[in-house]
Amino acid sequence: MKSLIIIGHKAVTMPFSLNDLPGTAGRMDILCRCVNAALFLSHDLRRDVRVYLVLKGGSPSKLIRFDGAQVRYLSPDERSAASLVKKALEKNAQDFWTESTPGVSIRKGDFEDLLKELNKKVIYLREDGVDIRGKKFDVSEELLFVLGDHEGLTGDEEKIIGGYEHEIVSVGPISLHADHCIILLHNEMDRLEKRI
Amino acid sequence: MKSLIIIGHKAVTMPFSLNDLPGTAGRMDILCRCVNAALFLSHDLRRDVRVYLVLKGGSPSKLIRFDGAQVRYLSPDERSAASLVKKALEKNAQDFWTESTPGVSIRKGDFEDLLKELNKKVIYLREDGVDIRGKKFDVSEELLFVLGDHEGLTGDEEKIIGGYEHEIVSVGPISLHADHCIILLHNEMDRLEKRI
Numbered sequence: 042m043k044s045l046i047i048i049g050h051k052a053v054t055m056p057f058s059l060n061d062l063p064g065t066a067g068r069m070d071i072l073c074r075c076v077n078a079a080l081f082l083s084h085d086l087r088r089d090v091r092v093y094l095v096l097k098g099g100s101p102s103k104l105i106r107f108d109g110a111q112v113r114y115l116s117p118d119e120r121s122a123a124s125l126v127k128k129a130l131e132k133n134a135q136d137f138w139t140e141s142t143p144g145v146s147i148r149k150g151d152f153e154d155l156l157k158e159l160n161k162k163v164i165y166l167r168e169d170g171v172d173i174r175g176k177k178f179d180v181s182e183e184l185l186f187v188l189g190d191h192e193g194l195t196g197d198e199e200k201i202i203g204g205y206e207h208e209i210v211s212v213g214p215i216s217l218h219a220d221h222c223i224i225l226l227h228n229e230m231d232r233l234e235k236r237i
Numbered sequence: 238m239k240s241l242i243i244i245g246h247k248a249v250t251m252p253f254s255l256n257d258l259p260g261t262a263g264r265m266d267i268l269c270r271c272v273n274a275a276l277f278l279s280h281d282l283r284r285d286v287r288v289y290l291v292l293k294g295g296s297p298s299k300l301i302r303f304d305g306a307q308v309r310y311l312s313p314d315e316r317s318a319a320s321l322v323k324k325a326l327e328k329n330a331q332d333f334w335t336e337s338t339p340g341v342s343i344r345k346g347d348f349e350d351l352l353k354e355l356n357k358k359v360i361y362l363r364e365d366g367v368d369i370r371g372k373k374f375d376v377s378e379e380l381l382f383v384l385g386d387h388e389g390l391t392g393d394e395e396k397i398i399g400g401y402e403h404e405i406v407s408v409g410p411i412s413l414h415a416d417h418c419i420i421l422l423h424n425e426m427d428r429l430e431k432r433i
Contacts, residue, residue, distance in 0.1 A: 060256065063314050070314035074273075083387070083412035117414065118259050118266035119315045172433065191279070213424045214431040216279035218313065224420040228409045235410040237368065 042183040043230065044159060046093045047075045047219055048152055050192045054099030056130045059123050066123070067098035071190045073122035074220035078227075080109050081117050087227070094126070095152050102151040105129050112144030153201050161185045163207040166226065167193070168216045170209035173229050180233045186226060188219045238379040239426065240355060242289045243271045243415055244348055246388050250295030252326045255319050262319070263294035267386045269318035270416035274423075276305050277313050283423070290322070291348050298347040301325050308340030349397050357381045359403040362422065363389070364412045366405035369425050376429045382422060384415045 051067035062070035072094045079092040090109040096102060105126055107115070115121055129141035138146040156163065164178075165187045178184060187194075187202065194202075212225035247263035258266035268290045275288040286305040292298060301322055303311070311317055325337035334342040352359065360374075361383045374380060383390075383398065390398075408421035 060316075062316070063312060074270075074313070077270075078417065081414060081417075083414055116259055117270070120256075120258070213427050214433050215427050217420075218277060218279055221274065221277075221420045224413075224417045225424055228421050231409055231411050237410050 044091045044185045046187045048095040051098040052096040054096045054103045073119040076122040078220040078223035104150045106146045108144045170211035173210045240287045240381045242383045244291040247294040248292040250292045250299045269315040272318040274416040274419035300346045302342045304340045361405045366407035369406045
């Protein structure tokens with residue numbers, strides 16, 4: 042079981058136009074590509090993955106969860122993930138999770154609330170971290186990864202991570218988009234799981 | 238310098254709706270994600286990369302080239318790449334390359350014409366290939382990679398590759414989307430270039 046948190050600093054918390062994900066939706070395109078990278082295999086989904094999106098472009102912040110084991114109506118294109126996010130945002134979000142479509146849920150809350158709920162060691166992806174290839178993660182355990190959007194994480198968000206057991210890892214020598222980092226960390230976990 | 242060829246077996250060769258890339262545009266979403274994966278760094282473009290899309294969903298087939306060194310007006314979202322592809326398809330394609338927008342060109346032609354033009358050793362990505370991590374590609378040379386869409390390559394296309402010096406490599410133990418494979422092969426080349 043793997044959980045990934047991606048923080049969208051500008052991502053809106055109200056329904057948005059599917060025709061302008063980078064603009065008026067607050068770089069929602071980034072989060073949608075992260076959902077794709079986290080969940081899609083060639084002709085299947087990664088059933089053992091949960092993706093949490095932190096939408097910080099409105100008040101209150103909202104959290105959206107895609108559960109690979111349950112999700113339906115999700116295709117690999119950005120617009121498809123965006124459409125499920127939009128449907129979730131049409132719900133009257135509460136302080137607890139409510140399912141909007143199968144496998145997609147929403148609640149009010151921020152990054153701090155989410156880490157508190159998951160209460161696990163955090164593997165934080167940052168370009169100056171330790172090379173992931175050297176790490177021998179125990180893939181039989183539940184792993185929790187945190188990534189930022191194009192703005193990275195703020196000092197305050199890093200402080201929140203500091204309240205938990207954590208390590209900082211990097212996926213390669215060049216600074217990449219969050220969704221590209223997810224592909225690389227999955228590949229590393231796949232190789233550990235298959236022992237190649 | 239790296240060149241990537243992605244074959245879109247259903248991708249249409251006439252202008253299409255940006256609101257239905259997976260449907261009426263013939264899985265154009267796959268090719269757009271490949272353009273993103275091939276060209277984008279976190280806050281920059283990979284200037285040493287050329288992406289060739291083979292559009293086979295119409296007659297005659299068409300070829301579109303994105304040149305990382307020249308391309309403009311390209312954002313990371315699928316719709317942005319799609320919009321540049323659409324603009325290229327609005328051109329009256331010839332038997333030679335014509336630029337449609339800066340860094341994006343189109344011509345009539347198929348996979349065979351393209352390999353003939355590039356006339357280079359082919360590195361073909363297929364799930365049963367040799368693990369890319371064992372390969373020591375000479376990254377100071379021009380490298381040419383070929384990937385299929387969701388249908389893989391046909392027997393005929395593999396025969397065309399057979400006419401060139403080639404090798405077959407794999408990026409990991411699980412079958413992945415073409416754009417995800419591109420991320421993994423770039424990471425491998427980045428590591429070779431940076432010697433880490």
